[in-house]
Amino acid sequence: MKFRVFLLPIVLVLLAQCGGKNHYGIDNPSNASFQRLGLEEISIEELQQGYETGLFTVTEVVEAYLGRIEALDKDPNGPALNSVLHLNPEALAIAKQLDAALNSGDTRGVLFGVPVILKDNIDTREGMPNTAGSRVLKESIPYRDAYIVERLRESGAVILGKANLSEWANFHSSFSSSGWSGLGGQTKNPYDITRSPCGSSAGSGVAASANLSMFTIGTETNGSITCPANANGLVGVKPTVGLLSRSGIIPISYTQDTPGPMTRSVRDAAIALTAMVGVDSTDLKTLASVDYLGTDYAANLSKESLKGARIGVYNGPRGRHFRVDTLFNQRLRELEAAGATLIELDQISSQNPGGDSYQVMLYEFKNGINEYLTSLGNQAPVKNLEEIIERTLADPIEMRFFDHELLSTAQAKGSLNDTDYIKALENLQRKTQAEGIDRVMDEFELDAMVSITGGPAWKIDLVNGDNFGLSSSSPAARAGYPNITVPMGSIEGLPVGMSFFGRAWDEARLLSFAYAFEQMTQARRAPRFLAGLNER
DSSP states (O other): OHHHHHHHHHHHHHHHHHOOBOTTOOBSOSSHHHHHTTOTTOOHHHHHHHHHHTSOOHHHHHHHHHHHIIIIIIOTTSOOOOOEEEEOTTHHHHHHHHHHHHHTTOOOSTTTTOEEEEETTBOOSSSOOOOTTOGGGTTOOOSSOOHHHHHHHHTTOEEEEEEOOSGGGGOSSSSOOTTEETTTEEOOBTTBTTBOOOSTTHHHHHHHHTTSSSEEEEEESSSTTHHHHHHTTOEEEEOOBTTBOOTTBOOSOTTTOEEEEEESSHHHHHHHHHHHOOOOTTOGGGGGGGGGTTOOGGGGOOTTTTTTOEEEEEOTTTTSOHHHHHHHHHHHHHHHHTTOEEEEESOSOSSOOHHHHHHHHHHHHHHHHHHHHHHTGGGOSSSSHHHHHHHHHTOTTTTTTOOOHHHHHHHTOOOTTOHHHHHHHHHHHIIIIIIIIHHHHHHTTOSEEEEEOBOSOOBOOTTTOOOOOOBOOHHHHHHTOOEEEEEEEEETTEEEEEEEEOSTTOHHHHHHHHHHHHHHHOOOOOOHHHHHHHTO
16 A cells, blocks of 8 residues: 555656546646645635636636546545545536636625535436445436535535445445445545545545545434544534435435535535525425524634633543543643633433434335435336345345345334334434433533544454444434534544534534634644645
């Protein structure tokens, strides 16, 4: 692996000298133009300032990102991160349309000219498949945009492509490897390509961290945004369920699913979140978000927000990795130095809601997958979950590593009218909300809670599967409440994060706390091999 990484800069220089077009029609399919334009670690606001001053055009930026994907994600002589599953065949045409608008002085939209990569469980209309990483859906071409994609386009974003993911958002097997799908293979962590990218939004995490896109969109049911944000040195926003629409997204759980942005900074995350909020009549959960329409989440960011805040410290993940504990303890002292009062919390829910959550997911996965396939009409390659299982079990590539047993377990469940489902859903919401996060925050008069997001990324293992050492995603995920992950440092070059979570609809406050923490610590570091490329 070291030999391949050492050769990468030489390969890129040779590619830049050779010129020509690659199979995406891009001149000089290398990292050279990306470096020349100065796009490494650039923010959304800096990118748009570049457009306004004539430093570059949207077309140049999109070409540079596509070339970087070719060089870093696909080139077998490079790190071959394998995070991008499909590229948008219309990306350059869209860029040229935006350049025409730029030339006429029309740069409306908070995401004007911003390249975005979507997790490959989100519908788009340009002809890219939407697959959830399954070979069964490899020819499933949606005819419409997901609601959040409509919002991104209205804001001026360029959909660059689709990211690989853990197949079926990691709800498919009794054990699995994060970032592996039957269709896309294994995605690799950019900080160490032998290590896991974590979470089902693995490709989204890697693509954002490796600067293959300005930002990416992931989805989370429990840990699928926060874990890859932790492992890839990112800010990950898992919003309140219902703040962002799920229409046009291949589901697991109507109760717990949500999309969210994955970025390199809190401000970029706030801008991206602002662009996607909207009430969608086809997702009834969003009706409760009407009070947050038009909220500018970036406007609420303050470096002083931690002063006077009462922060609960959730101890669930502590005591399992002494080096993570040491780093976390250092960051807690810095929170106190910034004016926060810390209150130790050993538990949030007095009763374990894990079994209820699992039952809800099984029932809702079966129902949701069948409804999603029906919504595709004649475009659907299969009619229902039963056909998915039949074709998956007959596919030697799909069955090479993992058993896909969860698909069959979900298929055995009944309808959402079953008493067992209704009881599990009621128990889940009571234990995690009224008797969980809401109770704790009321009792201790908390403004937010913090915890260790996770540990350093483990080695990829297709034999034994994932090795999750520690996590704090479950309390917020099961309650459907917001959770924001921010880099807090690294251990032997591997990032780890801190999570800020709290009450439903409290994204603005949590983002401001996360921003103050980020500005204080400045813990984000680009992957090392990227820094090496920039030196050449």
